[in-house]
Amino acid sequence: MERVCRVLEYNKMKKQLMQHASSSLGKKRVEKLMPSTDLEEVRHAQNGTFEGAKILRLKGQAPLGGIRDIRASIKRAAISGMLNEQELLDIASTIYGSRRFKSFIEQCIEDEIDLTILASMAEDIIPLTDLERSIKQSIDENGEMLDSxxxxxxxxxxxxxxxxxxxxxxxxxxxxxxxxxxxxxxxxxxxxxxxxxxxxxxxxxxxxxxxxxxxxxxxxxxxxxxxxxxxxxxxxxxxxxxERQEIERILHELTGEVSEEEDNLKLVVDTMEEVDFLFAKAYYSREIKGSQPTLNDEGRLDFKKARHPLIPGDEIVPIDVELGNAFQSLVITGPNTGGKTVTLKTIGLLTLMAQSGLHVPCDEGSEAAVFQQIFADIGDEQSIEQSLSTFSSHMTNIVDILDKLDHESLVLFDELGAGTDPTEGAALAISILDYVYKVGARVAATTHYSELKGYAYNREGVMNASVEFDVETLRPTYRLMIGVPGRSNAFAISRRLGLREDIIDEAQSQIGADTNKIENMIASLDESRKQAESEQEKANEHRIQAEKLHRDLEKEYERFERDKERAMEEAEAKAHEAVQKAKQEANEIIEYLREVQKTNLAIKDHELIEAKKMLDEASPELKSKGKKKTKEKKPIANADKLLPGDEVKVISFDQKGHIVDKVNDKEFYVQLGMMKMKVKATDLQYMSRPKQETKSPLAAVRGKDAHVKTELDLRGERYEDAMLLVDKYLDDALLAGYNQVSIIHGKGTGALRKGVQEKLKRHRSVTQTRMGGMNEGGSGVTLVQFK
CATH class of the missing domain: 1.10.1420.10 (MutS, DNA mismatch repair protein; Chain A, domain 3)
Structure with a gap:
């Protein structure tokens, strides 16, 4: 693994990572970093980096200042050695830094930031405030002992x-x-x-x-x-x-306090080392614009827009590369300095980074595999810029790799079979790739041999790829194209540079028919690829326009919904205000009628008309669009048809009552509640004729159109509104002549039931109340009897 890390420049990447550590603790932890082969361990490390990156995204930074590597001081204190002022200050500073970080994480959790790993780390930190206070009260920030x-x-x-x-x-x-x-x-x-x-x-x-x-x-x-x-x-x-003796006594005393907290201090230091390392990974992820890959242990990798972290951002060309899904072997062809080696190193280094718990410089949705072994034959001397490898050195490495690899390995071959006779080298490369495929390892190899271009078409599980070359500019584009083998650009480049056409034609004639077929096939594939990419770009443009239009429509719809909701709320508020005002005025009218009733005097016609006018004015005027008007009944045409007991409506008062007696053919006595009036037949509207005589012919009205029901449903009403409804209903029920009514208040919290029962106890006309029976609604209903 050490050689692979050196070849793939893993240690150079670690130097970049180390720059983001806040303390020597974090730097030492980065130095010890090596890829893991345990899937769960890698997943845990990746999740830790993700939590750190989330903190940086939401909070900007994490407080990690003041942390020192105090393990040597803790050890010396434990063996009764005396610590000096600076060592004690470092201990106090570390305690303070860890305590501040613990408070920071607790605040993040209060802010509903989902943290698991960092929350667990914060729990491990013991705030040794007494020790910190003792040190800071004795030593100033310059390391001098204080008089105090x-x-x-x-x-x-x-x-x-x-x-x-x-x-x-x-x-x-x-x-x-x-x-x-x-x-x-x-x-x-x-x-x-x-x-x-x-x-x-x-x-x-x-x-x-x-x-x-x-x-x-x-x-x-x-x-x-x-x-x-x-x-x-x-x-x-x-x-x-x-003075010196007293200072030494104080230092011994403080050292003793440090010794007593040895275990807790070690835990704090170890925890803060992991915390600093975790945030170093998070800061590095932000620098390289990294993302957390999906992990697997089945050899599948899919890097989207992958970028080599050691190449400057303004020079790198992102590549899409996959391996282990539809195919397990990838053969990359293309010109020298075209980016083939960079592609191999990108695959290898990003895999090592993922297995180290680091985010990879790829787009979201990338996938990385956890391999048990990673091998790379790129040559110790070979860097991204230069290749000086030889056939013998290559073969020595390859022999060692083939002896050790298994089905859980990733193998990277650069210029496989190069450095010897092309025919033999190509045959050898094909045999090596076949062997690796049989073992089940994942392999990516680069080559110049045209024989290997056809190899991928004849082998299941093997895919061609190439790095693109622009013949017009005579420069590589460094783009990796999966599924398309590299073309031999020698003739095209020569023609572009002005070589005689007859020389080029002669050279082409020297090439075998099979080679020409392959080149023509590759050219056709390349042309089809470019056309497909052009069509895809157009489709993407249309998609982007459609998405923009969709977003604009969504915004307009949301604005319409907000305006509609606001208008509804304003209308409801006005309606509620009008209803409340109407209820208040209606209550005042009812109170007025009660006062009149108490005097036991008959209500005169002009008083009734005045009360009717007040009620009409108290009713809120609500406009309704498109509501169909109900067809009203016409006044009585044949007055001789009216009989005592018939329910009628007095049109001029808009009130319901019943016929008591007939004065003559043109006038009738009508009972309106507790008032009996003489009304002309032309002012009456027939409503209904009761089938049987009720105990009381009195009828009260609720609103303008409905009879008083024998039950009042308060469910869903606010407490204050419910109490007003109970008052009005009891009066209406008494006017209607009911002996017993039901008030439905529901079970709920019991507040509404208690309020109803308290009001019934105080009502002068209520003789008895009881809860409903099993078939009457139970405790959700109160039955009321009147005098």
Whole structure:
């Protein structure tokens, strides 16, 4: 595998990948990356890359800063070694970075981003906030121990500052003194051997006394610690020793805390290494415009618009290549530098990338196979630009490959059989391809031999392919054409360059009839391919136009639906407002009639007319288009036909009632609810004649056209609207003379039932209520009896 990775430039690809790692942890993980041969392992790695790419697409980036490789520090802390300030800072930084990443993933999950692998990684991260806090409260961001690390350290450092101030004060008084200044080389205070000194001229060395710590290179200046500050300098040095001892004590204490969290810290580091590696793959996928391929372990690969990741994007020509579906052997022919070797390397490298859990630089819908072995005979010396391979080196590699391959292998042969006699080389190449086919391995091979062009037509499971060459520009297009063998362009190129036609004709005559047939067949195939591509381009243009038209129509339809819905909502809102207003006014009229009823006085005609007018004005006016008007009954023509008990309609009031008595042929007494009126026959409209006499001839109306029913259905009504309906219905039922009615409120949450029963308890005319029986609706119905 190592040789194949080198030949297919897998390691160069890894260097590109490594540039996207955020820490040394991720870089080390990339260095260890190798293709896997386990399908489930590869699928898991691909899914991880997909989740990372999803995060980058939705969030732009992932917080991975501050992560350090602290495993050496953890190990030394575990064996009681003392960590220094910088090592502890790195540990705190790593804890902070991992904690921030954990919070980031939790926020992504709250934002309903579907994550599985990253969610599991985040769960493994233990936020060691106490250890992080201890370190950051003791050491500043520059790696210096803070005074607040301990009360003792604060006290010691205060002593140091006091001693330093005292020493500097005494020495500054010496440097400012007129007598002393002439004895000094310079009026400054400096430090030698961690002690404060002043530069004294050689000839005045005895004037200050004290200790000589250093002298200038010329010997003219001595750095002397005067007797006046020796004692204070000694105290200062002692304080600094205590400071160092206290700092070491604090470092030992912090190291002990690190040691206690050894296992958790290792888990954090290992997890963040995988996280950094995962996002390195995701960033690399974004750079190469990669996609997640469908995986299989059956040797099928189908790369759509595949691009070699090591070739600059402005130079690469995408290719479509498949293998292992309709055929398991692919023979690629074409001119030198036409892109055959690039095609082989693209197939091999993209397969290695897929098996490494990396997205491949292909369009969506591509498929990759997980092979147990991958072999490539392209030559160690051969790169994309140059080929220097020989027959012997080729054959040595081929022998080794044929000894190891099996049905789960992918084999790549470049210039199979080249470097020897063409006839023998072609025969040898055919035998090798036959053997690989029998074993069941997948193989892609490039060749110059025309004999191999016909090989694919005579073998099942073998397909020709070629790289296209533009004779007009004398340049390869680098396009791979599956199913079309490469043409020999020698004659066409020679003719394009101006070679005499008679020489070309003579050369063509030297070629055998079979070769000419093959070339003519290839030319015909090439012409048919170009025509098919032209037709396909036209079809694609029509399809694109049709899709655009379809999208435009969908947008227009959606806009129409939105406008219609908005208009309906506005109409419903206005209607609801009108109905609510009408209900309110109707309730006010009912209350007015109740007040009149309480007075036990007969309602006069003008009061009834006024109430009727108020009700008419309260009814909302709703316009209806296209609604057919019902045919109204005409006034009574033969008044002598009316009998007491007949139901009639008083046209002028638009109210229903029944005949009580006959005054004369032209007038009748009519009962309207609780009112009895004298009405002219011409103002009456016959409605119906009851078959049997009811207990009460009174009839109330609901709306304008319907009798009051013996049941009220409240299902689907809002609570407030339902309560208003109950009030009106009870009044209407009483006016209709009913002894018992049913109120259907349904079961539901019980709120509507409770509200109905509470209202019935407070109603003055209700004597008894009960729930419905088994055949009466059960607990979804309340039966009401009146006085």
């Amino acid at each position: 690390a301990s009360p003792q350290l604060r006290s010691i450092r205060q002593q140091i500052r006091n001693h330093e101030s005292s020493v500097r004060s005494k020495l500054e008084s010496m440097t400012r003194s007129a007598n002393s200044r002439k004895m000094l080389s310079d009026a400054i205070i400096t430090i030698r051997n961690d002690r404060y000194v002043i530069p004294v001229k050689q000839e005045y060395r005895g004037q200050f006394g004290g200790l000589i710590h250093d002298q200038s290179s010329s010997g003219a200046t001595l750095f002397i610690e005067p007797d006046a500050v020796v004692s204070i300098n000694n105290q200062l040095r002692e304080a600094r020793v205590k």
